[in-house]
Amino acid sequence: MGDPLSALAGGGVLAVITGVEGPHYRNPGTIMVFPAAGGSVGQLSSGCIEADLALHAREVAADGRVRRLRYGAGSPFRDLVLPCGGGLDVALLPVADPAPIRGALAARAARRDCLLGLDLDRGTVALDGPGFPLRVVPPTRFLTWGAGVEAVTFAALAHAAGYPAELATHDEATAATAAAQGVALRDAGPGDADPRTAVVLFYHDHDREPPVLAEALVSPAFYVGAQGSLRSHRARVEALRALGVPEQAIARLRGPIGLIPSARDPRVLAVSVLAEILAERAQ
Incomplete structure (x- = not known):
């Protein structure tokens, strides 16, 4: 499937789980990306919402505006059911400037922890910035x-x-x-x-x-x-x-x-x- 963060090194759209209610297969902070070059890398569910996320990602790429979505319990998307029965909050952000992503990749390659701050209101991504904390850590x-x-x-x-x-x-x-x-x-x-x-x-x-x-x-x-x-x-x-x-x-x-x-x-x-x-x- 590839590495989502690496796939975003050239810019694109970042989708991130910001909240989970009840049972779900992924944790907050899990990401899926839609690179500027096309396609997608990663998954936020077991295939239940990825096609819909791709549609919203195209809109984000076109207008540069953040999308905040809710799937499952409490969602307006009644045709998209999460079999696990929980609720899932997802934010999609445009990444026009991939410099912070590249900085995080460099830190990870050097086996250093780092933090990407995702401003879910302004739609910006910054190393050690404010907003939703996306921890980037070296793999085991x-x-x-x-x-x-x-x-x-x-x-x-x-x-x-x-x-x-x-x-x-x-x-x-x-x-x-x-x-x-x-x-x-x-x-x-x-x-x-x-x-x-x-x-x-x-x-x-x-x-x-x-x-x-x-x-x-x-x-x-x-x-x-x-x-x-x-x-x-x-x-x-x-x-x-x-x-x-x-x-x-x-x-x-x-x-x-x-x-x-x-x-x-x-x-x-x-x-x-x-x-x-x-x-x-x-x-």
Whole structure:
């Protein structure tokens, strides 16, 4: 489907959910855009209102005026029913000057949070401006270390789901297989991990783990975990103590990892670990 914010870098019309009443599939702040070049990127529902939004977006593009719309409960559009039974408030704003959008994209690329202020009365968009706050944050990033099918399967799954994913490996075959699936390779350690980064290790040779874990555990990474049994986890904890890693940092180490106990199939393990990490991130 593409990235809505990136699609707005050349200007167009921005549609944003400003309020939700009752059940709905999207949260306030979810956006859909209608680029000046044509088409649309993103969705605000499961297909219930997108065609109608496109009609209103054309009007906004033509006259440069904000539209405030209500769908579902309390809406004048009786022919547009939301199956979930709730109500949805949407604003459509013209984006004639995409400079603030480009600024937000640059901040996100540098993995910095930023805020776009949407003035729903004047129809303006400004970095750190007044109005409805649209938070632009870096996506969850996955840094994987390891060798073999488990490491490749996990990194490829995260990449396929649309997340930034990188793999560090000493094994040439692992590197080649991962690269063929679109996974970026890295040589650096986990020292550049930020609060939206997960670090995951899939090694069968556990002797390779301590140096990577020691660096990851004192980084801001929100999740640090390693594949293996409870016995392996206890052994790596002792190895980290021998390296002088603080107990508070060691306590952050997750293991065994994944929501499904003792998963052995690489695909099941990958889904299990990815779900655990995203659940942690959602908290």
